[in-house]
Amino acid sequence: MKVLGEKWAMLALREITFGTRRFDEIVFNTGVARNILASRLKSLEAAGVVTRVQYEANPARYEYELSEAGKQLFTILHSIRDWGDRYVRTDPENVVVFRHTCGEVFRPEMHCAACGEVLDADSTVTAERDMHQSDLTPTGV
Numbered sequence: 001m002k003v004l005g006e007k008w009a010m011l012a013l014r015e016i017t018f019g020t021r022r023f024d025e026i027v028f029n030t031g032v033a034r035n036i037l038a039s040r041l042k043s044l045e046a047a048g049v050v051t052r053v054q055y056e057a058n059p060a061r062y063e064y065e066l067s068e069a070g071k072q073l074f075t076i077l078h079s080i081r082d083w084g085d086r087y088v089r090t091d092p093e094n095v096v097v098f099r100h101t102c103g104e105v106f107r108p109e110m111h112c113a114a115c116g117e118v119l120d121a122d123s124t125v126t127a128e129r130d131m132h133q134s135d136l137t138p139t140g141v
Helices: 007-018 023-030 034-046 074-087
Strands: 050-056 061-066
Touching: 007 023, 007 034, 007 061, 007 074, 023 034, 023 061, 034 050, 034 061
Parallel strands: none
Antiparallel strands: 050 061
């Protein structure tokens, strides 16, 4: 949440995953103030989620790309977008339809890497922890 929990960071990442990589285009598509976007992009870069790549030398101009860590967010970001398009949007003209290279509408899914089973809220998934926060609390405090 420290890295992704802020509205404008998520919107900037959305734009970058859509292929919008230049600062002015991200500002235009999101409506974010320039100083806020600059701050969010710097924090995403510092966190290793995006990289800044120079595309013009004079004057120096940059665009943003997902780093390897940022690319790992692809499924998460598209899952959030898909959920919002299905359950929150009231303006269908702004729903973005993604198509896979096979031609079908792209819908993100989570599946088990071992057996391939598609996971949903009814799937049985268990969590294991070696330590719990209460184990770290000193006794008598």
